Amino acid sequence: MDRQKHIRNFCIVAHIDHGKSTLADRLIEKTGQVSQREIKDQMLDSMDIERERGITIKLTPVRMFYNYKGEEYTLNLIDTPGHVDFTYEVSRSLAACEGAVLVVDATQGIEAQTLTNVYLALDHDLEILPVINKIDLPSANPEGVRKEIEDVIGLDASEAPLISAKEGINIEDVLNQIIEKLPCPKGNENAPLKTLIFDSFYDNYKGALCFVRVVDGSVKAGDKIKMFSNGKEYDVTEVGIFNPALVPIKELRAGDVGYIAASIKNVKDISVGDTITSSTNPIKEPLKGYKKVQPMVFAGIFPLDGSKYNDLRDALEKLNLNDASLDFEPENSIALGSGFRCGFLGLLHMEIIEERLEREFDLDIITTAPSVSYIVTKTSGEVVTVDNPTHLPDPAYIEKIEEPIVKANIFTPPEYVGAIMELCQEKRGVFLDLTYLDTSRVRILYSIPLSEIVYDFFDNLKSRTKGYASLDYELDGYRADDLIKLDFLLNGDACDALSLIIHREKAYGRARQIAEKLKDVIPRQMFEIPIQAAIGGKIIARETVKALRKDVLAKCYGGDITRKKKLLEKQKEGKKRMRQVGNVQIPSEAFLSILKFDNDN
Amino acid sequence: MTTKKAGLYIHIPFCEKRCFYCDFFSTTDKNFIDNYVRELVNEIKSIVNKNPDYTLTTIYIGGGTPSLLSVKSLGEIAESVYGDFHCEIKEFTIEVNPNSAQNLRFYKDFGINRISLGVQSLNDDILKKIGRLHDAKTAINALDAAANLYENVSADIILGIDENQDVISDAKKMLPYVKHLSAYMLKVEDGTPLQKRLQQRLTSVATEDAVVNQYEKFYKFCMEYGIYRYETSNFARPGFEGKHNSSYWDMSDYFGIGAGAHSFVNGRRYYNKPDLKSYLEGAHSGNGEEITEREYSFSDTIEEFIMLSLRTEKGINISEFYKRFNKDFVAEYGEKLKKTARYVISENGFVRIRPEFMLVQNGIISELL
Numbered sequence: 001m002d003r004q005k006h007i008r009n010f011c012i013v014a015h016i017d018h019g020k021s022t023l024a025d026r027l028i029e030k031t032g033q034v035s036q037r038e039i040k041d042q043m044l045d046s047m048d049i050e051r052e053r054g055i056t057i058k059l060t061p062v063r064m065f066y067n068y069k070g071e072e073y074t075l076n077l078i079d080t081p082g083h084v085d086f087t088y089e090v091s092r093s094l095a096a097c098e099g100a101v102l103v104v105d106a107t108q109g110i111e112a113q114t115l116t117n118v119y120l121a122l123d124h125d126l127e128i129l130p131v132i133n134k135i136d137l138p139s140a141n142p143e144g145v146r147k148e149i150e151d152v153i154g155l156d157a158s159e160a161p162l163i164s165a166k167e168g169i170n171i172e173d174v175l176n177q178i179i180e181k182l183p184c185p186k187g188n189e190n191a192p193l194k195t196l197i198f199d200s201f202y203d204n205y206k207g208a209l210c211f212v213r214v215v216d217g218s219v220k221a222g223d224k225i226k227m228f229s230n231g232k233e234y235d236v237t238e239v240g241i242f243n244p245a246l247v248p249i250k251e252l253r254a255g256d257v258g259y260i261a262a263s264i265k266n267v268k269d270i271s272v273g274d275t276i277t278s279s280t281n282p283i284k285e286p287l288k289g290y291k292k293v294q295p296m297v298f299a300g301i302f303p304l305d306g307s308k309y310n311d312l313r314d315a316l317e318k319l320n321l322n323d324a325s326l327d328f329e330p331e332n333s334i335a336l337g338s339g340f341r342c343g344f345l346g347l348l349h350m351e352i353i354e355e356r357l358e359r360e361f362d363l364d365i366i367t368t369a370p371s372v373s374y375i376v377t378k379t380s381g382e383v384v385t386v387d388n389p390t391h392l393p394d395p396a397y398i399e400k401i402e403e404p405i406v407k408a409n410i411f412t413p414p415e416y417v418g419a420i421m422e423l424c425q426e427k428r429g430v431f432l433d434l435t436y437l438d439t440s441r442v443r444i445l446y447s448i449p450l451s452e453i454v455y456d457f458f459d460n461l462k463s464r465t466k467g468y469a470s471l472d473y474e475l476d477g478y479r480a481d482d483l484i485k486l487d488f489l490l491n492g493d494a495c496d497a498l499s500l501i502i503h504r505e506k507a508y509g510r511a512r513q514i515a516e517k518l519k520d521v522i523p524r525q526m527f528e529i530p531i532q533a534a535i536g537g538k539i540i541a542r543e544t545v546k547a548l549r550k551d552v553l554a555k556c557y558g559g560d561i562t563r564k565k566k567l568l569e570k571q572k573e574g575k576k577r578m579r580q581v582g583n584v585q586i587p588s589e590a591f592l593s594i595l596k597f598d599n600d601n
Numbered sequence: 602m603t604t605k606k607a608g609l610y611i612h613i614p615f616c617e618k619r620c621f622y623c624d625f626f627s628t629t630d631k632n633f634i635d636n637y638v639r640e641l642v643n644e645i646k647s648i649v650n651k652n653p654d655y656t657l658t659t660i661y662i663g664g665g666t667p668s669l670l671s672v673k674s675l676g677e678i679a680e681s682v683y684g685d686f687h688c689e690i691k692e693f694t695i696e697v698n699p700n701s702a703q704n705l706r707f708y709k710d711f712g713i714n715r716i717s718l719g720v721q722s723l724n725d726d727i728l729k730k731i732g733r734l735h736d737a738k739t740a741i742n743a744l745d746a747a748a749n750l751y752e753n754v755s756a757d758i759i760l761g762i763d764e765n766q767d768v769i770s771d772a773k774k775m776l777p778y779v780k781h782l783s784a785y786m787l788k789v790e791d792g793t794p795l796q797k798r799l800q801q802r803l804t805s806v807a808t809e810d811a812v813v814n815q816y817e818k819f820y821k822f823c824m825e826y827g828i829y830r831y832e833t834s835n836f837a838r839p840g841f842e843g844k845h846n847s848s849y850w851d852m853s854d855y856f857g858i859g860a861g862a863h864s865f866v867n868g869r870r871y872y873n874k875p876d877l878k879s880y881l882e883g884a885h886s887g888n889g890e891e892i893t894e895r896e897y898s899f900s901d902t903i904e905e906f907i908m909l910s911l912r913t914e915k916g917i918n919i920s921e922f923y924k925r926f927n928k929d930f931v932a933e934y935g936e937k938l939k940k941t942a943r944y945v946i947s948e949n950g951f952v953r954i955r956p957e958f959m960l961v962q963n964g965i966i967s968e969l970l
Contacts, residue, residue: 549810549961560872
């Protein structure tokens with residue numbers, strides 16, 4: 001028990017940009033875990049995208065040592081993602097900890113995700129240590145923020161360290177309070193092995209690794225372990241800790257955070273939230289796990305060049321190794337050919353996957369407009385889930401369509417309340433609550449369809465509030481509404497890749513907008529192409545791409561035909577990148593520009 | 602030994618002033634004309650030495666502005682051609698600028714039997730807009746003079762310079778003098794003064810729809826007056842089709858001499874560097890310094906034959922195709938012909954683009970290739 005008194009397992013939670021990763025860097029640096037020379041900004045954000053966007057996607061644990069009042073302590077920091085899409089991953093980290101450091105920006109105060117994270121931490125019975133960051137900035141108001149934490153969250157913030165992670169001010173204060181205020185683990189080392197898997201990782205040399213928090217007992221190389229969920233047994237080949245690189249050690253014991261390697265071939269064999277126990281001396285009851293995360297946003301991803309289908313599949317499989325939350329299955333589109341229907345945690349997750357496919361795998365892709373998952377009750381009484389507009393049953397057989405609703409939590413300075421409420425109304429929001437936290441901050445609660453959030457809500461919110469408002473949301477059930485499928489026909493043939501499910505009242509505006517855009521991007525062809533937007537058999541918008549009238553090089557002067565030849569070769573080459581809808585040819589690039597979000601409407 | 606027939610193109614790159622739309626190789630520096638003519642003579646000599654088995658059937662002197670050459674210079678060139686090549690000349694054309702048409706009557710002496718006048722327009726504003734030095738009156742005078750001296754006169758007209766260009770009025774005025782009209786649709790080429798002026802919004806040109814409307818009006822007018830289209834941009838009274846230019850479409854051999862001139866000889870395409878200085882230093886086909894962009898494969902040649910033939914009204918000559926490539930065109934391209942059936946007619950041994958689709962030929966051709 002004395003050993004565990006010298007261990008603290010904690011995470012850092014914060015609203016995006018409040019300085020979570022920078023504080024993590026400072027803690028690592030102060031405890032001497034990584035030499036100054038090795039420090040890149042944001043140590044724990046190992047992906048390029050994470051560093052560039054200043055966000056954490058994948059959680060990374062690290063073990064630190066700190067000498068406090070002459071005694072050495074082991075601090076296990078489990079980093080957490082800071083974006084709403086990854087709330088699920090946050091809760092995984094929290095389950096492995098006893099305490100959480102809550103970072104609040106002294107210039108901004110409490111924001112939407114501050115609150116979400118606090119509630120998550122409280123759900124997991126964690127002790128919360130508030131820390132006020134960015135006190136070096138001229139606009140910092142640490143005392144105001146201290147009061148806000150006490151008033152809004154109800155935490156005692158009287159001793160909250162006032163720090164600047166960037167400047168390295170008062171970092172020891174944080175370390176000291178982690179030891180003083182956060183509880184130590186209280187497992188039983190001699191009990192049978194009971195271990196929580198909080199993440200998995202695929203290592204090219206060691207295979208699939210379990211990131212674990214040992215609750216009771218101990219585990220070392222040579223032990224036989226068993227996964228509680230499926231009963232599969234493995235021989236442990238190595239156990240170790242994170243510094244943050246993987247460092248093998250002899251044994252992991254109750255209270256420790258580390259990894260277990262056991263010749264597991266595929267991360268899919270590791271179910272995050274599962275309990276590992278000993279094969280020889282198993283426990284009876286598993287730890288409370290997590291439910292499998294459900295994707296919220298769906299889209300088709302297709303290779304721009306149809307022949308790259310296999311490359312795309314390989315890339316998605318590789319990404320899936322370390323991102324179990326990514327779902328995908330083959331999809332065939334008449335317009336876009338073979339690709340994949342993918343499920344994402346949210347829009348950011350989707351953007352990140354797109355970006356990684358393009359950057360890490362050098363693929364050119366077309367992504368269809370994001371959709372959500374609808375619950376459709378047919379007249380026969382059968383209930384189906386539809387996340388792809390093309391799969392929506394014929395309207396004649398639909399009794400009702402329910403769509404996912406979120407509870408949107410918006411924090412804003414009071415002057416934008418009007419603009420935000422207007423936006424929420426436009427987005428079919430239902431007002432729930434409005435609270436003045438203090439004179440400078442309002443919390444607005446709306447119930448809004450997820451599909452509206454997914455369309456362009458966030459960008460709109462940011463632009464209408466000059467970037468001051470913050471948003472967080474959580475799924476809050478389903479609600480039936482007058483939803484219809486909007487189709488686009490080119491020369492009479494439906495272009496499946498463009499279909500979308502939308503509220504009837506919004507269909508007209510969007511139909512016109514997309515039809516106009518189509519008219520701009522579809523090149524003139526030998527014949528006139530009517531573009532029609534239709535709800536069922538009813539045409540609600542129409543544009544026309546006029547027939548091509550001139551496609552000729554008039555001059556072949558002095559026998560110089562090289563130019564003509566080159567042009568024809570270019571045209572021939574261009575055909576390869578064309579998609580065919582009926583007898584209409586559309587360059588793949590045209591789809592890209594249609595399907596790209598229109599953020600400025 | 603003189604069994605093969607060929608055409609000869611002679612490029613004269615000198616101009617009084619460059620037109621705003623022109624991106625062909627030309628220069629306003631006329632000090633080098635004498636040296637240039639000397640080098641043309643050298644190139645002719647060397648070509649004949651290398652290709653002794655050719656008989657010339659057409660000659661075309663183009664530019665630039667060939668009518669800037671003195672009668673003496675032209676004489677030197679003609680003398681060299683007749684002296685070195687074996688000739689059975691059916692057509693000998695010279696391009697004449699209305700502004701420098703004073704020597705028309707002397708050209709007969711060199712065997713020139715066809716005059717191509719660069720009229721472009723008979724509207725003074727439009728002529729000014731594209732930087733031409735002549736006006737409508739000068740052009741009519743030149744047409745009149747040419748028609749009095751030569752039976753076979755052609756005029757060039759450029760469509761699409763202006764949204765409201767009255768091409769029919771121009772065509773009507775030219776009609777009494779000409780047997781042949783070339784109608785080019787203005788194309789704004791990169792790096793031309795016209796492009797710059799457009800970018801600076803100092804001028805405007807016709808929209809695509811307007812150009813096509815002008816072309817279609819022009820086409821209708823010509824058909825009514827018995828001037829038939831035989832190639833995308835070329836119209837003639839029966840029997841007055843340009844023989845030299847036709848050799849481009851039907852893939853006959855032609856030699857091109859002078860700076861920047863293109864040749865097609867024995868299945869090989871090459872050209873001289875479009876640069877006066879290096880030409881004067883002897884960098885040309887006569888000395889083996891021509892530029893060949895790439896080797897033509899068998900299928901390249903077939904594709905070229907198709908694309909060039911389809912520029913013409915009569916289209917692909919199936920028996921000629923078989924003679925050249927030992928392939929049955931209809932069998933070989935049956936599938937593609939079916940796909941393009943709306944735009945292509947196959948009859949009487951020819952496959953051709955339907956007249957109404959002539960201006961959208963590129964898409965059809967690339968579908969067929």
